[in-house]
Every structure is written in structure tokens, then in C-alpha cells.
Amino acid sequence: FCQTLLQTVFPPELRFATVKFFNRLFNCFSSYCYFDITEIDGVNTNELYNAVQLYLSSSVSITGNRLSLTRALNSSGFTFGLANNDSIVDTFNGVNVLWEHVVTQRQAQNFSWRPLPDEKRGFTLRIMKKDKSLILYSYLDYIMEKANEIRRKNQERLLYTNSRGGSLDSRGHPWESVPFKHPSTFDTLAMDPERKKEIMEDLQDFANGQSFYQKTGRAWKRGYLLYGPPGTGKSSMIAAMANHLGYDIYDLELTEVHNNSELRKLLMKTSSKSIIVIEDIDCSINLTNRKKNSNNTSSRNYYDPAAELRGACGGSGCGEEGGNSITLSGLLNFTDGLWSCCGSERIFVFTTNHIEKLDPALLRSGRMDMHIFMNYCSFSALKILLRNYLGYEEGDLEVSVMKELEQVIDKARMTPADISEVLIKSRRFKEKAVKELLETLKLAAERNPKNGLLRRTNGEVDDEEEEQEKRALESPKEESEIEDSCSKGDEEGEEEEEEKIK
Numbered sequence: 001f002c003q004t005l006l007q008t009v010f011p012p013e014l015r016f017a018t019v020k021f022f023n024r025l026f027n028c029f030s031s032y033c034y035f036d037i038t039e040i041d042g043v044n045t046n047e048l049y050n051a052v053q054l055y056l057s058s059s060v061s062i063t064g065n066r067l068s069l070t071r072a073l074n075s076s077g078f079t080f081g082l083a084n085n086d087s088i089v090d091t092f093n094g095v096n097v098l099w100e101h102v103v104t105q106r107q108a109q110n111f112s113w114r115p116l117p118d119e120k121r122g123f124t125l126r127i128m129k130k131d132k133s134l135i136l137y138s139y140l141d142y143i144m145e146k147a148n149e150i151r152r153k154n155q156e157r158l159l160y161t162n163s164r165g166g167s168l169d170s171r172g173h174p175w176e177s178v179p180f181k182h183p184s185t186f187d188t189l190a191m192d193p194e195r196k197k198e199i200m201e202d203l204q205d206f207a208n209g210q211s212f213y214q215k216t217g218r219a220w221k222r223g224y225l226l227y228g229p230p231g232t233g234k235s236s237m238i239a240a241m242a243n244h245l246g247y248d249i250y251d252l253e254l255t256e257v258h259n260n261s262e263l264r265k266l267l268m269k270t271s272s273k274s275i276i277v278i279e280d281i282d283c284s285i286n287l288t289n290r291k292k293n294s295n296n297t298s299s300r301n302y303y304d305p306a307a308e309l310r311g312a313c314g315g316s317g318c319g320e321e322g323g324n325s326i327t328l329s330g331l332l333n334f335t336d337g338l339w340s341c342c343g344s345e346r347i348f349v350f351t352t353n354h355i356e357k358l359d360p361a362l363l364r365s366g367r368m369d370m371h372i373f374m375n376y377c378s379f380s381a382l383k384i385l386l387r388n389y390l391g392y393e394e395g396d397l398e399v400s401v402m403k404e405l406e407q408v409i410d411k412a413r414m415t416p417a418d419i420s421e422v423l424i425k426s427r428r429f430k431e432k433a434v435k436e437l438l439e440t441l442k443l444a445a446e447r448n449p450k451n452g453l454l455r456r457t458n459g460e461v462d463d464e465e466e467e468q469e470k471r472a473l474e475s476p477k478e479e480s481e482i483e484d485s486c487s488k489g490d491e492e493g494e495e496e497e498e499e500k501i502k
């Protein structure tokens, strides 16, 4: 009504001045201040608009009356957003703010270098004047950070490999990638729940630890060494880590890397928020015996300080034994030398079946921050497998059966992979599956040489048994034994190497 009255009574100039005056008056007395975040800022897209949109998608509940739904290209999830001209209250550091999504029709364009959308979209943020200085900048920073996180989570993650052997693709990248869709999560991973919780917390602390790493002057990276017999879930653990943090995986095939500088290039081309994996580090390349001076020029895998010096004094390879080998020192530089911190927020994971074969330099503290022993299936891990494969929750199975399983599981020394095989075979007949499992476990326990019950019917042991026997004797029992097994293993390893050199 006021507007119609103004339009009829006052000339346009006076009308404009009056509106301006009332606006000013209103602003003086209002206890709020407003910030407009338009979708297009001049000709550029406003990053903040996109960030706010994503951020609000995480706080808008799915039960809202009207929400806009989007799914971006390559995205693995849907995004909810505020519908046109809707508003929502958000709280930050105990302060309430109001967001309004404002959509208006844009006037017809006569000519433009860049065609603009028909609608003019923007967010208006309303904050109490008294809170403005308190929260505005930190709130906007927080929104940008959250939006990045959501963007990453929605995006399809990638598994990179360097299997092309040093050659670059058309864009100069040494890594090849495929979508990473491994279903393993910490929920499906069968291991001691306490240990699992510890690892998950460690990962979370790492991911949230930017300021800590900055404060302590450490490069923002962390190393995990996963070791244990085959089939105990080392690779599954890596997939679970990636799924948990939403990181990409770089699966580094060391045998495809020809020298240290190639290794460095590969590292430089990895993105932050990623897990760099070297599987079976003891097999992929011979990295032991770093300090030994090998005269055998054909053994390309030994680090030779003298050779490094020779290289530095005139050789072409400078520390790389003529430029065609990868050394332990190169690998160590890769993981914790100066090169490791180009980029940030990276996790290195090495896996091995034989920790005792690794060079102590790889194991010393500060290199691999956490040594995780993936053991044969324990009773608590078995319960997780029973839940995952057969849907048995705690208490679903008879107490006597559980008791029997508990008694036999440690003696059987079976890996979660072996147990999964038994369960998967008869998963449609749950009771049968449990019965079969119990029988298999009992049989394995009887055959286990550690239990002193191994009976050889014809006086011979088949290859598989022999291998298992060897494995059982070689594998350290508990995490606390890491140090012991390392030092013992190292000595053994060195003796072996000495013999080889001779």
C-alpha cells in the first residue's frame, strides 16, 4: 500500500530518496547486519556462494518441507540445498545466524560477453551486529573448510598406480587412475575392537591435526607398517583407512620405479589427502643391508655410500648407483626426507608378511609411526565375521557353541581370509556354516604344529602345511613383541645377506 501511495503521490527522485532515507533509518535501529553472497560476482563465479550452498546442504535436514536436490558429475552422493527464497538458522560458536536463499529474475540482457543465467541467485547472511566481529571471518573460514570436506566426500575416490613403468600420459602424469570402490570399512574389518578403535582414533587425530603438525614443526604425514601372515586383512585395512578418511590411494609398485629421481617425481605428482601404499615391501625390492658395502655391481638393490660418493663426484646418477637403481636411502627420503613434505596430509602405508626381513632403518621410530600386527583370527575378530557373513549378533548363537569356538580359535591359527571362505560357502544355511566352521577350526587346531599335535600319517608333510608351519614360527605373536622380533629378524636377515654376498 505504502509503495502504491509513494508511486502515485511522489515523483521518482523524491521516491528514491525517501526509500533510501527509510532504509538508513531502519538500518540504524536494526540490531542485525546483512551480507549478500551472490552467485556471480561481476563476471566471475563466486566461490563462496558454492561453498555456502554445500555447507548448508550438510545442515539442512532431509525432513525439510522443500529442498533442492542435486547430483554433480562424478559425484557419489546427492546434495540437498535450500529451495528458492527459503531460510534456515545455523549456529556457530553458540551464535545464531540466519541464511536466506534469495532468487530474483534477472532483467533481459541486451548483450553480454558471457551469457548470465536468467535468475539472480544469492545467499543473504543475517548476523546480530554485536556478533559480527566475533564470528564473521572464522565462520566464513569454517564454511570454506567444511565445503571442501563435503566436496571431497561426494567425489568419487581414485586408486592410482604407476604400473606404466615411468612413462607419462598425455598430460604428463606418471600415475594411472581408476575409480576406487573397495567395500572394506572398519565396520567390516575383523580385528580386536580395542585395536581397531585405537587405529581409527589415530587416523582421525591425524586428519584433524593440521595445527598440531604446524605447531610442532613436523611434516603433516603419518606412516603405518602393517605386517602379518597373508590373508589377515592388511590390504583390507588400507581400503578401510581410505574409506574412513575419504582419501585417494596411490599404490606404488616399487619394481616399476627405476631410480630415486623417478621415485621423487612420482611423489611430487601425488595429491594431498592421500594414502601412498607400498605392498609387500620385502618382496617388491631388496632393501635390506643399507650400510653394507657391496662390491657386486650387479646387485642393483644395495645402497652403497661409496657408490653414492662416486656418483656425486662425477657419475651421472648422483646417489643412484649410476642412475638406474632405487635404494633404501631413496625410499627413506621419499617417506621422511625433505621430499616427503611437498604437499601435505599424506599417509604412507607399507605392508609386509615378514617384518624380520626389513632393514632396521625402516623400522626405527619416527619412520613408521605405527606398527600394526595383523594376526590370525581371534575370538573377537571371529564375532565380527559371524556378524558380517551370517548376521549373527552377540548372543544369537548358543553359549555352548560360542564357548567351543572360543576354545579352539586361537589354537587353530586360521586367518580371517580362511574363515571367511568357510562362512561364505554355506552362508545360506547359517547353522550348517557354524558347524562346518567349528569342524574346520578343530581340525586346524589339531594340525597346528604349535600345539604339538601334528600327526603325520605317512611321515610327510605337504607343502602347504610346511609353509604354514614356517609362517607360524616366523610370525611374532603380539604387538609388544615387535621390537624383539625386529632385532632378532634383523640379525638373521643380515646373516642371510652376508651369505648371499659371499
Ligand SMILES: Nc1ncnc2c1ncn2[C@@H]1O[C@H](COP(=O)(O)OP(=O)(O)OP(=O)(O)O)[C@@H](O)[C@H]1O
Binding pocket: 188, 189, 190, 191, 228, 229, 230, 231, 232, 233, 234, 235, 236, 237, 352, 353, 374, 415, 416, 417, 418, 420
Ligand atoms: N581382518 C579381516 N577382516 C575381514 N575380512 C578379512 C580380514 N582379513 C582378510 N579378510 C578377507 O580375506 C581377503 C584377503 O584379505 P587381504 O587381501 O586384506 O589380506 P592381506 O593381509 O592383504 O594378504 P596378503 O599378505 O596376501 O596381501 C579379503 O578380501 C577379505 O575378504
Ligand SMILES: [Mg+2]
Binding pocket: 234, 235, 236, 279, 351
Ligand atoms: Mg594384501
